[in-house]
Amino acid sequence: MAEIKSSRIEISDGALIPDKGEHSLFSAWRLAFFGAIAVLVLLPVLFPDPYLDIIKFIPDGILKTFEVTVLSIIFALIIGLFTGLGRISRITFINRLATIYVEVVRGIPLLVQLFYIYYALGKMVQLPRLTSAVVAMSFCYGAYLGEIFRAGLQAIPKGQMEAALALGLSRSQAIRKIILPQTFKVIMPPVGNEFIALLKDSSLVSILAVSDLLRRGREFASTSFRYFETYTVIALVYLVITLFLSKLVALMEERMQHHER
Amino acid sequence: MNDKPIIRIKNAVKTFGTVQALRGVDLEIKHGEVVLIIGPSGSGKSTLLRSVNRLETLTKGEIWVDEDSVTNKDSDIRKIREEVGMVFQSFNLFSHLNVLENITMAPLTVKNVSKQEAAETARKLLKRVGLADKETAYPSQLSGGQQQRVAIARSLAMNPRVMLFDEPTSALDPEMIKEVLDVMLDLAKEGMTMMVVSHEMGFARAAADRVIFMDEGLIVEEGTPGDIFSNPQEPRTKRFLEHIL
Numbered sequence: 001m002a003e004i005k006s007s008r009i010e011i012s013d014g015a016l017i018p019d020k021g022e023h024s025l026f027s028a029w030r031l032a033f034f035g036a037i038a039v040l041v042l043l044p045v046l047f048p049d050p051y052l053d054i055i056k057f058i059p060d061g062i063l064k065t066f067e068v069t070v071l072s073i074i075f076a077l078i079i080g081l082f083t084g085l086g087r088i089s090r091i092t093f094i095n096r097l098a099t100i101y102v103e104v105v106r107g108i109p110l111l112v113q114l115f116y117i118y119y120a121l122g123k124m125v126q127l128p129r130l131t132s133a134v135v136a137m138s139f140c141y142g143a144y145l146g147e148i149f150r151a152g153l154q155a156i157p158k159g160q161m162e163a164a165l166a167l168g169l170s171r172s173q174a175i176r177k178i179i180l181p182q183t184f185k186v187i188m189p190p191v192g193n194e195f196i197a198l199l200k201d202s203s204l205v206s207i208l209a210v211s212d213l214l215r216r217g218r219e220f221a222s223t224s225f226r227y228f229e230t231y232t233v234i235a236l237v238y239l240v241i242t243l244f245l246s247k248l249v250a251l252m253e254e255r256m257q258h259h260e261r
Numbered sequence: 262m263n264d265k266p267i268i269r270i271k272n273a274v275k276t277f278g279t280v281q282a283l284r285g286v287d288l289e290i291k292h293g294e295v296v297l298i299i300g301p302s303g304s305g306k307s308t309l310l311r312s313v314n315r316l317e318t319l320t321k322g323e324i325w326v327d328e329d330s331v332t333n334k335d336s337d338i339r340k341i342r343e344e345v346g347m348v349f350q351s352f353n354l355f356s357h358l359n360v361l362e363n364i365t366m367a368p369l370t371v372k373n374v375s376k377q378e379a380a381e382t383a384r385k386l387l388k389r390v391g392l393a394d395k396e397t398a399y400p401s402q403l404s405g406g407q408q409q410r411v412a413i414a415r416s417l418a419m420n421p422r423v424m425l426f427d428e429p430t431s432a433l434d435p436e437m438i439k440e441v442l443d444v445m446l447d448l449a450k451e452g453m454t455m456m457v458v459s460h461e462m463g464f465a466r467a468a469a470d471r472v473i474f475m476d477e478g479l480i481v482e483e484g485t486p487g488d489i490f491s492n493p494q495e496p497r498t499k500r501f502l503e504h505i506l
């Protein structure tokens with residue numbers, strides 16, 4: 001989760017490898033990223049059977065993984081925004097509600113939440129698999145993003161709100177026009193990290209037979225019995241995607257630090 | 262200056278937990294009057310100022326701006342705040358907006374003015390504070406003195422009848438203090454009613470009609486700048502002035 005120091009957010013989770021101090025040709029990130037790509041290219045060239053077949057089989061799964069991830073992060077951002085606002089609300093009821101939501105979600109493993117929404121609640125309303133997956137992921141990540149929003153909102157200096165109020169704005173006008181635009185800027189990097197974490201966690205939805213990257217791998221492996229080869233490729237593809245995204249987040253952070261004083 | 266008070270403060274009491282920030286302040290400020298408030302740290306100067314636009318809610322007592330009660334929970338505080346500008350020690354410019362947007366934001370949001378009209382007013386004000394060439398700059402690109410002048414222009418854009426200044430120059434490097442005080446001096450000459458927390462003696466002598474010395478949440482002594490600075494009566498005032506002069 002994210003902790004805020006002054007107006008910047010420290011990250012203790014998520015992207016690890018990108019390290020701003022490391023610009024050498026052999027930085028850990030480069031070795032891992034280009035190494036993984038090299039292996040992914042070389043394997044099908046050297047051993048077309050089965051690697052070429054695997055590589056041909058999984059792109060649908062990659063798309064599905066992105067679909068789940070992008071849909072979930074969008075809904076999670078909306079839930080997170082309102083949760084964050086709720087967490088700093090002066091209205092006790094709303095504040096409690098937001099806090100309870102965060103605590104409940106954080107206390108239940110994501111896999112259990114997935115099962116609960118698809119199988120347990122499925123007894124009442126049977127949602128399609130993909131919908132269930134997105135609902136569960138959004139619900140879970142909405143709580144995490146809520147904490148990021150809360151931290152981001154609290155990182156904006158008190159004087160900004162006071163100046164807005166002193167000019168005659170209402171609290172909600174001040175939040176919309178002054179506080180939130182600044183908050184969005186501060187929380188970009190941690191939200192990027194949550195996006196990566198969500199992408200990795202989205203592999204859990206394969207349990208619901210949503211044919212994401214992991215599920216496609218499983219399908220291939222169970223018909224061809226090439227478990228080692230298949231899961232090697234799956235792991236490498238996840239690795240390349242997350243390393244690439246981690247780099248983007250790191251660049252975003254760096255740029256932000258240049259912009260602020 | 263006409264004799265009718267525009268701000269009336271009656272028995273203002275403010276406690277923060279166990280701290281008594283204000284312990285019964287009575288004060289009336291006339292139209293066009295410039296009042297300077299001095300006093301040691303923690304004496305309640307900021308709290309008094311911030312109570313006038315209800316950034317702090319009084320524990321006891323009443324404040325009026327003209328006929329409008331600030332302390333009455335039912336009064337429309339936003340209308341009152343439109344009439345009462347405030348300038349902060351730390352400027353508090355909106356860091357995601359450029360200079361022009363900082364100034365036009367409140368008129369556009371709160372008053373029914375057109376974009377053009379707001380920009381026109383803003384440009385006039387920027388000229389007045391000597392920053393006509395800075396309208397597209399962001400706060401982080403400005404010096405402290407420039408930021409504070411923009412903050413003053415931002416307040417003036419709401420066309421307030423009273424201006425509150427809470428140590429407007431104490432976060433500034435010495436060479437920038439004058440540019441801000443000059444703007445305030447002009448404002449005073451034009452007849453703006455001003456409540457200023459500041460220890461700038463030069464400004465006080467040039468612009469203040471009255472100096473108020475506060476200590477421990479109370480007004481200890483008040484008078485003309487000449488009276489207070491050259492001939493203070495209360496021992497506490499004397500001690501404080503020796504300390505800062």
Ligand SMILES: Nc1ncnc2c1ncn2[C@@H]1O[C@H](COP(=O)(O)OP(=O)(O)OP(=O)(O)O)[C@@H](O)[C@H]1O
Pocket residue numbers: 277280281282300301302303304305306307308309
């Ligand atoms: N929000 C707050 N919570 C708790 N105590 C406060 C708060 N604001 C002010 N105080 C206390 O109230 C008293 C008066 O504070 P105030 O800021 O009005 O003093 P001041 O005269 O403006 O001092 P300074 O010259 O340091 O700005 C101090 O003891 C201060 O610690």
Ligand SMILES: [Mg+2]
Pocket residue numbers: 306307308427428
């Ligand atoms: Mg103060």
